[in-house]
Amino acid sequence: MSTILIIEQLLNGLQFGVMLFLMAAGLTLIFGVMGLINLAHGSLYMIGAFCAAAAAGLTGSFALGLVAALAGAAIAGVLVELIVIRRLYDKDHLDQVLATFALILIFSEGTRWIFGSFPLFLDIPAALSGPVALPGGIQYPAYRLALIVAGLIVAAGLFLLISRTRIGIQIRAGENDREMIAALGVDIDRLYTFVFALGAALAGLAGALVGAIQSVQVGMGEPVLILAFVVIVIGGIGSVKGALIGAVLVGLTDTLGKIFLPQLFALFMDPAAANQTGASLASMSIYVLMALVLIWRPTGLFGARA
Amino acid sequence: MTRRLTREGLLNLAVLAGLVILPLWALWADEPFTITLATRAVVLALAAVGLNIALGIGGLVSLGHAVFFGIGGYAMGILAHHAQTYTSVMEWPFVIEGTKNMPIIWLVATVVSAFAAFLIGLLSLRTSGVYFIMITLAFGQMFFYFAISWSEYGGEDGLSIYVRNSFPGLNTLVPIQFYGLCLAILLAALALYSALMRSPFGLALNAARQVPERVRAVGLDPFRLRLVAFVISGAITGLAGALFADLNRFVSPTMFSWQLSGELIVFIIIGGVARLFGPVVGAALFVALEHWLGGLSDYWHIYLGALLLLIVLFGRGGLIGMFAGRGKIHD
Numbered sequence: 001m002s003t004i005l006i007i008e009q010l011l012n013g014l015q016f017g018v019m020l021f022l023m024a025a026g027l028t029l030i031f032g033v034m035g036l037i038n039l040a041h042g043s044l045y046m047i048g049a050f051c052a053a054a055a056a057g058l059t060g061s062f063a064l065g066l067v068a069a070l071a072g073a074a075i076a077g078v079l080v081e082l083i084v085i086r087r088l089y090d091k092d093h094l095d096q097v098l099a100t101f102a103l104i105l106i107f108s109e110g111t112r113w114i115f116g117s118f119p120l121f122l123d124i125p126a127a128l129s130g131p132v133a134l135p136g137g138i139q140y141p142a143y144r145l146a147l148i149v150a151g152l153i154v155a156a157g158l159f160l161l162i163s164r165t166r167i168g169i170q171i172r173a174g175e176n177d178r179e180m181i182a183a184l185g186v187d188i189d190r191l192y193t194f195v196f197a198l199g200a201a202l203a204g205l206a207g208a209l210v211g212a213i214q215s216v217q218v219g220m221g222e223p224v225l226i227l228a229f230v231v232i233v234i235g236g237i238g239s240v241k242g243a244l245i246g247a248v249l250v251g252l253t254d255t256l257g258k259i260f261l262p263q264l265f266a267l268f269m270d271p272a273a274a275n276q277t278g279a280s281l282a283s284m285s286i287y288v289l290m291a292l293v294l295i296w297r298p299t300g301l302f303g304a305r306a
Numbered sequence: 307m308t309r310r311l312t313r314e315g316l317l318n319l320a321v322l323a324g325l326v327i328l329p330l331w332a333l334w335a336d337e338p339f340t341i342t343l344a345t346r347a348v349v350l351a352l353a354a355v356g357l358n359i360a361l362g363i364g365g366l367v368s369l370g371h372a373v374f375f376g377i378g379g380y381a382m383g384i385l386a387h388h389a390q391t392y393t394s395v396m397e398w399p400f401v402i403e404g405t406k407n408m409p410i411i412w413l414v415a416t417v418v419s420a421f422a423a424f425l426i427g428l429l430s431l432r433t434s435g436v437y438f439i440m441i442t443l444a445f446g447q448m449f450f451y452f453a454i455s456w457s458e459y460g461g462e463d464g465l466s467i468y469v470r471n472s473f474p475g476l477n478t479l480v481p482i483q484f485y486g487l488c489l490a491i492l493l494a495a496l497a498l499y500s501a502l503m504r505s506p507f508g509l510a511l512n513a514a515r516q517v518p519e520r521v522r523a524v525g526l527d528p529f530r531l532r533l534v535a536f537v538i539s540g541a542i543t544g545l546a547g548a549l550f551a552d553l554n555r556f557v558s559p560t561m562f563s564w565q566l567s568g569e570l571i572v573f574i575i576i577g578g579v580a581r582l583f584g585p586v587v588g589a590a591l592f593v594a595l596e597h598w599l600g601g602l603s604d605y606w607h608i609y610l611g612a613l614l615l616l617i618v619l620f621g622r623g624g625l626i627g628m629f630a631g632r633g634k635i636h637d
Binding site for chain 1: 451607
């Protein structure tokens with residue numbers, strides 16, 4: 001097994017992890033600040049991808065597609081927050097799960113209604129379509145490298161926003177004591193809408209970026225949503241740092257497991273059986289990882305002690 | 307017995323009467339498809355009655371109950387598959403043959419799902435709140451992906467069973483007879499639920515949901531109460547899975563899907579959490595809507611979603627709550 005293959009797979013895992021972080025960051029912020037479980041976060045991811053594909057298809061520009069994804073998902077986020085989510089903050093988790101499950105049904109079927117059941121395609125911009133040469137003679141797709149860089153830039157921006165700006169202080173204060181910051185004159189309703197829209201925009205961005213390497217279709221959000229939940233549970237719900245570490249951990253486990261577990265089993269089993277066992281274990285590996293983390297630390301790696 | 311019938315009691319009687327009369331009417335009117343729909347509703351209701359023990363009495367919001375539904379389904383699928391291909395399930399260390407006999411299949415489905423519920427409960431009941439919701443969801447996904455990659459039993463395509471399994475003394479191929487069987491099991495599960503609610507165990511479990519500290523203070527262990535509830539709950543949902551597989555004569559990984567876990571919760575909420583007949587009303591309404599709205603529009607999930615939102619936002623206590631007022635618990 002060559003070093004080049006390993007480095008390539010590490011990069012693939014990192015790319016997957018960084019995209020998961022974009023999803024997970026919004027989820028974890030929304031839970032941390034508002035205490036809301038948002039199953040419909042995957043729908044915002046889907047909306048971002050569809051806006052990007054539609055805008056890029058009309059204008060031929062990938063950049064405009066990204067803008068459309070950010071704007072579309074953020075607008076959808078604001079609308080949903082104002083109409084539905086706002087009424088769920090003081091309800092219990094069961095009601096939140098159910099109401100946001102209902103939102104998934106509405107968004108998925110609505111999108112199918114508008115765009116039909118066939119997948120749309122979003123092309124990778126021409127400038128990023130080829131491979132780039134990395135040190136060590138590794139050829140790696142430029143677009144995937146761009147995803148890693150873009151994801152890391154967004155992550156850095158998010159950390160700066162939360163640690164250095166006034167709105168970041170309000171967000172952190174909101175996580176700790178929402179009555180107190182309301183008493184200090186912060187418009188808590190506006191803060192909540194802002195946080196929800198921010199999370200939605202991040203999910204939409206992830207949807208558009210990933211949509212270019214996969215197909216854009218109804219139901220694309222739910223598998224990612226569940227992975228993002230695994231990420232925030234591993235990282236500790238409410239912790240953005242935990243979400244980043246959890247996302248990279250999940251991305252690497254999933255990608256490396258799919259490649260290396262079958263090979264590992266091939267060392268002491270016959271190839272067909274090894275492939276079978278390896279593949280089934282690989283697809284379960286992140287859930288096993290999550291179960292192990294929760295058994296070790298029931299509130300995740302960086303979660304507050306319950 | 308001079309207990310006065312409450313409005314909820316009357317409503318329950320009406321639902322029960324409907325469960326008996328509607329299929330008999332369908333039999334008389336020669337509409338076998340209506341009987342199949344009713345069977346589907348009854349089997350899904352059974353699965354949700356199982357979940358209601360954990361969710362309603364115990365307050366354990368499990369978003370992974372499809373695990374047990376799927377295990378029950380695969381127990382039926384695997385046993386019947388080996389029976390119809392005349393092979394044995396395993397030959398070492400001892401021989402297990404396939405079977406087409408329903409009581410044996412049910413026993414296997416119940417025991418295996420109870421065992422799975424015990425293991426999953428042991429791990430996930432250490433957590434609570436959102437973490438519990440998420441870890442049960444993760445276990446569901448684990449089984450889902452395992453079933454997809456289990457190519458020996460059909461992988462993603464699932465398993466078809468050509469002839470419905472048999473029950474001694476009945477012809478299960480006749481829709482109304484199979485319906486009667488499923489209804490009898492549902493009624494037995496409802497009787498169990500009602501007995502549990504009133505038993506010391508049920509009262510303690512209910513108390514552990516409301517104030518775990520006090521339960522601990524009188525010397526009971528909330529963890530153990532919840533674990534027992536989770537096992538009973540998983541076993542009933544597993545039995546429902548075996549029946550569901552027999553109804554469709556087909557099992558596939560979708561029985562493990564998280565949407566199904568979500569739908570089971572939906573049944574309970576539509577009907578009313580911790581109401582005896584809540585899951586039955588919810589499942590019946592869901593199947594009726596699925597059939598009726600599904601016939602009107604390909605996009606019927608939109609209307610279902612809107613209806614669910616309205617129930618969550620405005621209808622506390624589900625349909626039974628709207629008709630019968632607040633219940634004794636969950637207010």
